[in-house]
Amino acid sequence: MASGTSQLIWGLLLLSIDCLISVFLSSWHGPFPSVASLSSQFPFSFFTSTIDLLLLTFIRALLYILPSAFITSGNGYRLPTVLHVEYSFSLLMYAASPTKLLFLHEKLGADEVAPIGDYLFLAWNAIAALIMDISWRTYFSHTPSTYVTLNENEEDENQSPRETFQLILRLLQYCKREWVWHVSGFTWLFIYSLTRIFVPYYTGQVVASVVETQDHTALKAAVYVMTVISFISAIAGGLRGGSFEYAYARINRAIRFDLFTGLVRQDIAFYDAHKTGEIASRLTADCQTMSDTVALNVNVFLRNIVMLFGSMLFMMSLSWRLSLITFILVPIIFVASKIFGTYYDLLSERTQNAIADSNDVAEEVLSTMRTVRSFACERVEGDRFYEKLTVTLAVTRTKAIAYVGFIWVSEVFQTFIIVAVLWYGGHLVLSGKMKKELLVSFLLYQMQLGDNLRQMGEVWTGxxxxxxxxxxxxxxxxxxxxxxxxxxxxxxxxGKIEFRNVHFSYPTRPHQPILRDLSFTVEPGETVALVGPSGSGKSSCIALLENFYQPNAGQVLIDGMPLEEYEHHYIHRKIALVGQEPILFARSVHENVSYGLDGIPMEDIINSSKMANAHDFILQTTNKYETNVGEKGSQMSGGQKQRIAIARALVRGPAILLLDEATSALDTESEHVVQEAIYKNLDGKSVILIAHRLSTVEKADKIIVIHKGRVEEMGNHDSLLKKGGIYANLVHRQMMADSKETPSSIQSSSTREVEVSRALSISPSNQNTTKSLLGTSFTQSNSSFQSK
Known part of the structure; x- marks a missing residue:
C-alpha cells in the first residue's frame, strides 16, 4: 500500500516530466523550438497561440500532488472518492485537444497547416491526461493501510472491495459461456448495424436529388437502394433479437444455478446470520436483473458501437472539422454519464437491498400464516410489509430523479451538439470549406450518432x-x-461417539460460550439420554455430531476418528437425525422417505415405514406412498410427520441415531406410537436422545446431565437417584408437586424414593404431569435451537 511520501515522490516525478515536455512543446511554435517562438505567442490569441494548454498542465500538477496533501491532512481515506473528480478532469482535457485544433485551423487557409510543435502539444495534452488517469487508478487512489477500516459485517472483513469494472467483466463472463448464440446474435447484429449506417447517406442523396438535380432517375436509384437496405436490416434485426433472447434465458439459468449451488454448500452458520427471505430475493429478483440487463445492454452496446464507428468514418470523410465538434462534446457527455452512473450504481444496490427486506417480510408472514391468523395480526403484518415497500419506493423515487437528471443533461448536450454542428457547418459552407450537399448527410449522421451516444449512456446506466x-x-x-x-x-x-474436551460457541454469538470442556463417551449400541435445562448445550451436541458446526476447541470423534475426516455423504448415511419438528418436503411420501438416496428399492421404503409404524396410515391416504405431504408436511399430523421422519432415518440403515426431543410436541397417543417405533429399532444402534419426559429418559443405558455446557452427572436412572444429586432433586420436586394434588402423610426419604421409582413406570394418563419434568425444573433460558 502506498504511503504519503512515496506518492509525493511519484507525483513530483510525473509532474516534472509533464512540465518539461509541455514547456518544450509550447516553445516549438515555429520551424524549431526556441525562446523566440514562445514569446511570439504574446499577446495571447485562441486562434494562434498554444499557451493556454499550459493552464491544463498546471491543473494536472495540482492533481499529481493532491494525494500526498490528502494523506498529510489525515484525509487519505477520501482518495477513492476523489478519483471520480480526476476522471472528469481527464475527459475534459481530452476534449480540449480537438477544440484547440479547430481554433488553430480557423484562421488558416485550406492548404495551410500549423507548426508541427502545435500538433505535438495537442497530442501530448491528450497523452498526459491518459497518463494521469492511469496513475490515479493504479497508484494514487490507493488508500494507505492506516486508513483502512473494518467493515461492520464480520463476514466481509476479509473480502476486498469489488470494483465496478471487475463486476462488469464478471457479468460478461456469462455471455462468454453462451458464445454460440452470441456469435449468431453478433453476426446478425453486425449486418443490421452495417445496413443502418448507409441510411443517412442515401437519405441525403434522396434530398440532394430532389432539391439540386430534380432527376427522377437518381431519385429512383436512391429509393431502390434504401428499400433493399431496409429489407436486409429488418431480417437481420429479427434474427438478432431471437438469438439474444434465447441467450438471455440461458444466462439467467446459469446465474441462478451458480448462486443456488453456492448457497446450498454454505455452512449452517451462514443461514443463522442471513434471513431466508433475503436469500430468496437474491435468487429471484437480483438474478433476473443481472441476466436481463447485462445481456440486453451487451446487445445494445455492440449495436451502437458498430453504428457509432461507422457513422464517425462517414462523418470524417464528409468533413473532419465538423467531426471534431462531436469529439469535443462526447467526452463531456461521458463525464455526465460517469457522475450519474456511479450514483445510479449506489441507488441500484440500495433498491435491491430494500426489495430483499420486503421479500423477507413476505416470506416470513406467508410461511407462518397460522400464527398470524391465530393472533389476528393480518393488518399488523400488512402495515409492516407496506413500510418495507415504502422504503423501496423512496429509494426508487431518488433513483428516478437521478435518471431524470441524467436524461436532461444528455438531451441538453445532444441539442447543443446539433446547434453547434448547424452553426459551424453553415459557417464552413459559407466560407467554402465544405460542399453544401454534404451538410444534410452530415446532419443525419450527427443525429444518428447522437442517438447512438444516448443509448450507450443508457447502457452504462443499465x-x-x-x-x-x-x-x-x-x-x-x-x-x-x-x-x-x-x-x-x-x-x-x-457407533462409538466421543466428545473430548469440547468448547463451542455459535458463530453468530462468538462471545457467548455454549459448551465448556465437555467430555463424554457413547459406546457402540448404547442408548444415552442428554438432560438439562434449555440453553445448557444439549442440542448443540447434536449439531456438532451432524457437523453443522465445528468446535472451537476439542474434538468430536466417531470410532476414534475426527468427524470431519469422514466423507460427507457417507457419514450422513451412517448418522441419522430425528428432530422435534421434522421438516418434510412438498413431495410424495415415497420421495420424503427416500430423500437423498438414489435407486433405493420400494421394498426398503415400505420396510422402514413399517418399522416406523407409518405404513398403516400411509396406506389409508388417497395415493398411498405417492401422496403429497404438502409444504413442510402441512397435510400430515404431528405424529404422522414424526413417523415419516423416523422412516427416513431408518431406511439409511444408520449406525448412529440422534433423537432431538422427537416426541415432546406430540399428544399422548401419538407419543406412544412414535416411542414404540423408536425403541423397537434401537438394537445395534448407538443412540443419543434429548428428552424432557421421564418415560423416555428412564429407558436409557446412560443419562448425562448437562448444565451450563458442562457434564454435571452421569449414570443410569437408578444410580443417579441413589446419588441424590441434581437428577434426584428434579424427581423429588416433581413428586412433591404431585403430592399436593394427592394429600398424604409426610414421607421419609427412603419411602419417597420408592414412590419415585413407581412413578417412573408412567402410564399414559399420568404422562402430562411429568412430561416437562426435566425441562422446566431448571431456571429457564433461551429455548432456540442454537441455545439448547
Whole structure:
C-alpha cells in the first residue's frame, strides 16, 4: 500500500516530466523550438497561440500532488472518492485537444497547416491526461493501510472491495459461456448495424436529388437502394433479437444455478446470520436483473458501437472539422454519464437491498400464516410489509430523479451538439470549406450518432443497475464456507461417539460460550439420554455430531476418528437425525422417505415405514406412498410427520441415531406410537436422545446431565437417584408437586424414593404431569435451537 511520501515522490516525478515536455512543446511554435517562438505567442490569441494548454498542465500538477496533501491532512481515506473528480478532469482535457485544433485551423487557409510543435502539444495534452488517469487508478487512489477500516459485517472483513469494472467483466463472463448464440446474435447484429449506417447517406442523396438535380432517375436509384437496405436490416434485426433472447434465458439459468449451488454448500452458520427471505430475493429478483440487463445492454452496446464507428468514418470523410465538434462534446457527455452512473450504481444496490427486506417480510408472514391468523395480526403484518415497500419506493423515487437528471443533461448536450454542428457547418459552407450537399448527410449522421451516444449512456446506466444487483450475488457465489467437506474416510462405522474436551460457541454469538470442556463417551449400541435445562448445550451436541458446526476447541470423534475426516455423504448415511419438528418436503411420501438416496428399492421404503409404524396410515391416504405431504408436511399430523421422519432415518440403515426431543410436541397417543417405533429399532444402534419426559429418559443405558455446557452427572436412572444429586432433586420436586394434588402423610426419604421409582413406570394418563419434568425444573433460558 502506498504511503504519503512515496506518492509525493511519484507525483513530483510525473509532474516534472509533464512540465518539461509541455514547456518544450509550447516553445516549438515555429520551424524549431526556441525562446523566440514562445514569446511570439504574446499577446495571447485562441486562434494562434498554444499557451493556454499550459493552464491544463498546471491543473494536472495540482492533481499529481493532491494525494500526498490528502494523506498529510489525515484525509487519505477520501482518495477513492476523489478519483471520480480526476476522471472528469481527464475527459475534459481530452476534449480540449480537438477544440484547440479547430481554433488553430480557423484562421488558416485550406492548404495551410500549423507548426508541427502545435500538433505535438495537442497530442501530448491528450497523452498526459491518459497518463494521469492511469496513475490515479493504479497508484494514487490507493488508500494507505492506516486508513483502512473494518467493515461492520464480520463476514466481509476479509473480502476486498469489488470494483465496478471487475463486476462488469464478471457479468460478461456469462455471455462468454453462451458464445454460440452470441456469435449468431453478433453476426446478425453486425449486418443490421452495417445496413443502418448507409441510411443517412442515401437519405441525403434522396434530398440532394430532389432539391439540386430534380432527376427522377437518381431519385429512383436512391429509393431502390434504401428499400433493399431496409429489407436486409429488418431480417437481420429479427434474427438478432431471437438469438439474444434465447441467450438471455440461458444466462439467467446459469446465474441462478451458480448462486443456488453456492448457497446450498454454505455452512449452517451462514443461514443463522442471513434471513431466508433475503436469500430468496437474491435468487429471484437480483438474478433476473443481472441476466436481463447485462445481456440486453451487451446487445445494445455492440449495436451502437458498430453504428457509432461507422457513422464517425462517414462523418470524417464528409468533413473532419465538423467531426471534431462531436469529439469535443462526447467526452463531456461521458463525464455526465460517469457522475450519474456511479450514483445510479449506489441507488441500484440500495433498491435491491430494500426489495430483499420486503421479500423477507413476505416470506416470513406467508410461511407462518397460522400464527398470524391465530393472533389476528393480518393488518399488523400488512402495515409492516407496506413500510418495507415504502422504503423501496423512496429509494426508487431518488433513483428516478437521478435518471431524470441524467436524461436532461444528455438531451441538453445532444441539442447543443446539433446547434453547434448547424452553426459551424453553415459557417464552413459559407466560407467554402465544405460542399453544401454534404451538410444534410452530415446532419443525419450527427443525429444518428447522437442517438447512438444516448443509448450507450443508457447502457452504462443499465450496467450499473446490474452491478448493484450482482454484488451480493457474486459475494454469495464466491463465499467459501467455514466447514469444508474434504474428508475421504469411509471405514465401517461401529457407533462409538466421543466428545473430548469440547468448547463451542455459535458463530453468530462468538462471545457467548455454549459448551465448556465437555467430555463424554457413547459406546457402540448404547442408548444415552442428554438432560438439562434449555440453553445448557444439549442440542448443540447434536449439531456438532451432524457437523453443522465445528468446535472451537476439542474434538468430536466417531470410532476414534475426527468427524470431519469422514466423507460427507457417507457419514450422513451412517448418522441419522430425528428432530422435534421434522421438516418434510412438498413431495410424495415415497420421495420424503427416500430423500437423498438414489435407486433405493420400494421394498426398503415400505420396510422402514413399517418399522416406523407409518405404513398403516400411509396406506389409508388417497395415493398411498405417492401422496403429497404438502409444504413442510402441512397435510400430515404431528405424529404422522414424526413417523415419516423416523422412516427416513431408518431406511439409511444408520449406525448412529440422534433423537432431538422427537416426541415432546406430540399428544399422548401419538407419543406412544412414535416411542414404540423408536425403541423397537434401537438394537445395534448407538443412540443419543434429548428428552424432557421421564418415560423416555428412564429407558436409557446412560443419562448425562448437562448444565451450563458442562457434564454435571452421569449414570443410569437408578444410580443417579441413589446419588441424590441434581437428577434426584428434579424427581423429588416433581413428586412433591404431585403430592399436593394427592394429600398424604409426610414421607421419609427412603419411602419417597420408592414412590419415585413407581412413578417412573408412567402410564399414559399420568404422562402430562411429568412430561416437562426435566425441562422446566431448571431456571429457564433461551429455548432456540442454537441455545439448547
Amino acid at each position: 450496467l450499473m443497475q446490474s452491478v448493484g444487483a450482482s454484488r451480493k450475488v457474486f459475494e454469495y457465489i464466491d463465499r467459501e464456507p467455514s466447514i469444508q467437506h474434504h474428508g475421504t474416510c469411509q471405514q465401517e462405522v461401529r
